[in-house]
Amino acid sequence: MAERGGRGAHGSLDKSITLPPHEIFRNLENAKRFAIDIGGSLTKLAYYSTVQHKVARVRSFDHSGKDLEHEPLYEITVQEEITARLHFIKFENTYIETCLDFIKDHLVNTETKVIKATGGVFAYQKDSDTEFRFQTNHPNIFPYLLVNIGSGVSIVKVETEDKFEWIGGSSIGGGTFWGLGALLTKTKKFDELLQLASKGQHTNVDMLVKDVYGGAYQTLGLSGNLIASSFGKSTTADKEFSKEDMAKSLLHMISNDIGQLACLYAKLHNLDKIYFGGFFIRGHPVTMRTITYSINFFSKGEVQALFLRHEGYLGAIGAFLKGAEQDNPNQYSWGENYAGSSGLMSTSPDVFPMQRTRSGTFDMFEMDRLERPLVNLPLLKDPSTYIPDTVDLTDDAMARKYWLTCFEEALDGVAKRAAASQPDSVDAPERAEKFRHKYWNKLQTLRQQPFAYGTLTVRSLLDTREHCLNEFNFPDPYSKVKQKENGIALKCFQSVIESLDSLGWEERQFALVKGLLAGNVFDWGAKAVSDQWLERLKGPPHKCALIFADNSGIDIILGVFPFVRELLSRGTEVILACNSGPALNDVTYSESLIVTERIAAMDPVIQSALREEKLMLVQTGSSSPCLDLSRLDKGLAVLVRERATDLVIIEGMGRAIHTNYYAALNCESLKLAVIKNSWLADRLGGKIFSVIFKYEVPCK
């Protein structure tokens, strides 16, 4: 395999770039369907494949006649699971020969694989808006204008997922910037041209309104700094212009022109959202900025310019999905695999050169299929404006620095724990090191390029870490820890219940909330709020409570369950939602089933509630330590609606602070967490180990 890679690298290609086909065309051997789109300057390919990976499973023992004291609570097994994965890869046409060789070698002998060529510039097919199609569920996204800036520009009006229409285009696009830029500056590479542009001064080359008017054109309210004539100052053979200045002027000219045409089309079709895609845009803050400026200027702020992280695959994805039409897309959903996707790269080659060379040339985008559809929590007040994340680290440089450092410092520990979680595996230390290396590199990329993987948040950092762990076959490093802690906590359950039951009503409510907060003491702020909660409890019972559980062990067994028990005894039904897959020491749905079964065996209240379906266990659809209320398992959403849920309880740092701190719901909610991080405590104006207790009632 190494030889084949070597051959590619030393073939007819630019020798400065090492082509690692096995890394780029991951998983090609298993491809079920394959599509390729050879465009004017870039080749994009898509394939649908399956990956086999390890998953941790828990299985309850048959306890009859066993020694319960010394047996573990349940059995943990590691099994192989097959997940469907979409791969999208994009590279400059220069590499096409080598890539096609590799593809040919790896696609032989499989009849189901079809190569389709769709052509590039004006290609567009349905469902090609990857970000929308796969990532968000905002219901009011349609209609919108899709502007794909490849070599040229194509403009598509998208009314629904199935209804779209090519309504126009322009020949002034990325190819014009590249081609004309190469002629003017003798700079051959697209990225280098952009880099030149970011250093230039367009005012040396462009004729501005103030060059014509001496100032602003007052009557029309045109600012003096507006460009009256692009390249209007270069109308002379006598003067030399700097490459940087010309590149900048060209960039402005093309971005403005595209923005203007896009606005004219948006106006004609009465659309206020424009999604931009294509290689001209991708990962280039300079072009995103100039396009946004242009849209704001020409639409007077009435039209919104939007960008996709993984665009530029429009033709390939469209062609690909056309071939996949026999599948019913409503039966599953897709989530990005951060471990396999390459990030957006900086336009500056001096930043992190090693990773840049590869990823800047070969863009990879992977999406894993989850075999269940994900939907909004029906109780979200405004799904279209809901943002799960509390802090946008892309914007907040201080918070970003802090969190990146935090994750860096924790990394060695995480890697060690991962290795230790598989003591019987010989290669565990080696895989742990690979994981460490990969995640470290992602963190470094994010330091240089915070938006490399979209909006940077604590959630995306956590999720990326989980994906990287999975990548190296550490499906659940905490499985044994969770198993042990669940066992210990279960042993204490009965005595905890007994002591709670001996308390007076008010005392007990406090103790229950304290239990949810892992025994931490209220500071006065939280106390004041908890009084409101207490007042509320004196009123009529809630109809149904939805609880998003956090950690295994004490947290779920001695915190959540006693609380659930109290709600049940008040006549409130309870939906207990746990993660579908493992993340840190969070309790998973399968673990919660076993734990509940064991508690039911000890506690008649829980037992009868289960039997009467007053206590229902569901999975969230997520494998993240955070919580995205717009991507939840459909079964959960259905149940929430059926049972007329009127109380949502979200607990834990990941779910109630990093995400959903500001989430507005249509019903009462409790958000509880202990701040286990002094910097964050500072930020929120409290002390470490202080408590967040937010009881919120929606305005009538």
Added chain:
Amino acid sequence: MGWAGGSLLGTWPQRRGENGLCFGEGRRKSGEKKRKIPRSGFSKRLGGTFPWFGLDIGGTLVKLVYFEPKDITAEEEEEEVENLKSIRKYLTSNVAYGSAGVRDVHLELKELTLCARKGNLHFIRFPTHDMPAFIHMGSEKHFSSLHTTLCATGGGAYKFEQDFRTMGDLQLCKLDELDCLVRGVLYIDSVGFNGHSECYYFENPTDAERCQKLPFNLENPYPLLLVNIGSGVSILAVYSKDNYKRVTGTSLGGGTFFGLCCLLTGCSTFEEALEMASHGDSTKVDKLVRDIYGGDYERFGLPGWAVASSFGNMMSKEKRESVSKEDLARATLVTITNNIGSIARMCALNENINRVVFVGNFLRINTISMRLLAYALDYWSKGQLKALFLEHEGYFGAVGALLGLLDSA
């Protein structure tokens, strides 16, 4: 280019002893004999004092229209001061002024009646970078002593206002360029072009063989979309004489074509750039739909000849090395022209107007662009839109300024 060592306009008109004025380096129209000019004096009639000028100072070119009265009475001639006479004589007896000033003789409007005066309207242009010299000359020749108002429009009316005041002791009457443009267009179209139609169009623009220029009767002009292509482009929707709005504009205009041509080919004049373009082949530079799809792209109804990516072939090193300067000039011209056509077409659709009038000096001696605009509008609108052109291309602002002068008097 420009004028070396001082200025040509600076040599107009020079005082030589008692003889009054001589006409420096002003080039005489070939074959024209020096003739005696009747003496004339101040006009005390309608329209105020002569001389009647309208000035449009653009980003690249200054456009000057001059009304030469042909009905001067003996009394007037008696009163006409030397200065005024010399200006008239200088302007009307030359076709070129210095190295870069030009009178477009073929555009002259003869026996025009303006404010009850009969005369000829002359059209003169020179580069904006010669403005300081122009002002300097005005000052040297005591233009201010003529007690006339100088009406000016275009950005330069603002930019050079201070210079006119301090250097030339002249108070400019500044007029809005779009007001002037609209007014100029409507006026010139209404008076016609010496008995011919001012407005014309190309019949069968999509058929190279049968395409021909034909007069167009713009009797009822409203509504119309007016696209003024100077250094940059302004697009106006005109609904009536007094009702128009600026729809949009683009910075990709004549200045962009010329500027890019200078950088790409090393040419130094607009004429040179156009000449090169006329000998070039843009399809070597541009990537066409057929270069990508091998033919038409039927899915989107795109013909193979359509440009998919302007300068798109220039992404390849081999192709960059194989194109000529002429090809590059042609591609630049085609790119800018098509883009203007495209924006104009979208504006016409948005404003629900089906007649688009293209004016501005970008179109001067630029049949390639005019036919391309005619073709593009017809083709992409499936015959719904009509591209119209006016003979006096870039002079409407200046004409509007002149009309403004006559109002103010």
